[in-house]
Amino acid sequence: MPAHIGRPVIRLAAHRVTTDALLDHIAATCRDADDPTKPHPRLGLWKRLIRNTGVEQRYWTRPLQEATAPSSVGHRAGVAFGDALDLAESAARDALDVAGLDPGDVDAIVTSHTTSWTVPGMDVHLIERLGLRPTVTRIGLSTLACVGGAQSLVHALWHTLARPGARVLVVVAETLSTIYHESETTPQSMMYRALFGDSAGAAVVTGLTDETSADLPTGFVALDPLELVMPNSRDRYWGTIDDEGLHFDSTRKAAAAATDAVPYITDWLGKRRPEWAIVHPGGPRIIDDVVTSIGLAEKAGRYSHASLAENGNLGGTAVLDVLARTHDDPPAPGSPGALIAFGPGFTAAGVYGAWI
Structure with missing residues (x-):
């Protein structure tokens, strides 16, 4: 049976950080080791890398100076989880309102959260905060990072x-x-610190029956899921943790990882031809490569590019933000489409379906 994915609610963090402000901060804090009055000799390279991400601004839960200040892993983890939980609760409450549901109407909750360690998981915290039934089914996902939104929809x-x-x-x-650490000066760390933003997203997925199909709002009807762990691909990008906190790292293979996954995606689609796509905005190349590889014009990635430029890569929330933008300018009723996202591993998840 198909399922209806309602319009996601996106909650961005409170503090807007422009790329210009971020570059000014990097220029001020990363100086020449031999002569601190001079800029770091690699500053020009870093600026090009950061501009090439396509991100014009991003939103962080803490002001720039606080977010970038060195601190212990314990402090960072506690602040990160507390902020994420507040955003998650706000998005979830509004998603229930959009769907016209009370907390007691929810049969299951699927959560994804990667950027700080916590036990119990976010699912348990949200059950208490939202007032969900104590017997609600829980599917608590972690360590998924950017693929988390799509993988959550699959579950x-x-x-x-x-x-x-x-x-x-x-x-x-x-x-x-x-993941921002002033002590890191590798090209990868510079790119990632500029790429990411803080957020939460929530949506209600309803299994369709004769009863639940009545008077459904416009949205994405999911028909077929995809889950992929690409063979021998753990050398693309990954996360580590040390005394400073969480870090992301990668090799040059990461740039082509989404393209490498395309044969698996086209095999999954088979003879089905999407007329629109919701692609994880992990970077400009990822968006364009995936959109064109499934037979669509580059303009089909416009909502992904807009999300990336305006919000940065929101990790697992990003594909939900692109879905929300698609709701605001929807495809033709009945037209087929696909939602696709990628994550460390190298992994992918997707949903094929149709717009109603």
């Missing part, structure tokens, strides 16, 4: 297939500003 779809008519609350939150 929601699987749940509705097992329990027709179920209403599943999907909530994704990431505080990716926590």
Whole structure:
């Protein structure tokens, strides 16, 4: 049975950080080791890398000076999770309002959160904060990072297939500003510190039956999920943790990882031809490569490019933001489309379906 994905609610963090402000901060804090009155000799390279991300601004839960200040891993983790949880609660409450549901109507909750360690998980915290039933089904996902939104939708779809008519609350939150460390000066660290933003997103997925299909709002009807772990691909990009906190790292292979995954995606699609696409805005090349590889014109990635420029890469929330933008200027009713995202591993997740 298909499932209806309602319009996601996106909550961006409070503090807008422009790329110009970020570059000024890097220029001020990264100086020539031999002569601190001079800029770092690699500053020009870093500026080009940061501009090439396509990000014009991003939103962080903490002001620039506070977010970039050195601190312990314990402090960083605590702040990151607290901020992510607040964003997640706000997005989830509004997603329930959009769907016209009370907390007691939710049959399952799927959460994804990577950027700080916590036990119990975000799912348990949200059940208490939102007042969900104590017997609600929980699917708490972690370590997924950028693929988290799509993977959460896949798990929601699987749940509705097992329990027709179920209403599943999907909530994704990431505080990716926590990976910013002034001590890191590798090209990869400069790119990642400029790429990411903090946010949460939530949506309700409803399994379709004769009863639940009545008077559905416009949205994406999910028909077929994709889950992929690309063979021998853990050398693309990954996360590490040390005394300073969480870090992301990668090799040059990361730039082509999404393209390498395309044969698996086209095999999944088979003879089905999407007329629109919701692609994870991990970077300009990722968007364009995926859109064109599934037979669409580059303009099909315009919502992904807009999300990247205006919000940065929001990690697992990013694909939900692109879906929300698609709701604001929707495809033709009945037209087929696909939602696709990527994450460390190298992994991918997707949903094929149609717009109603």
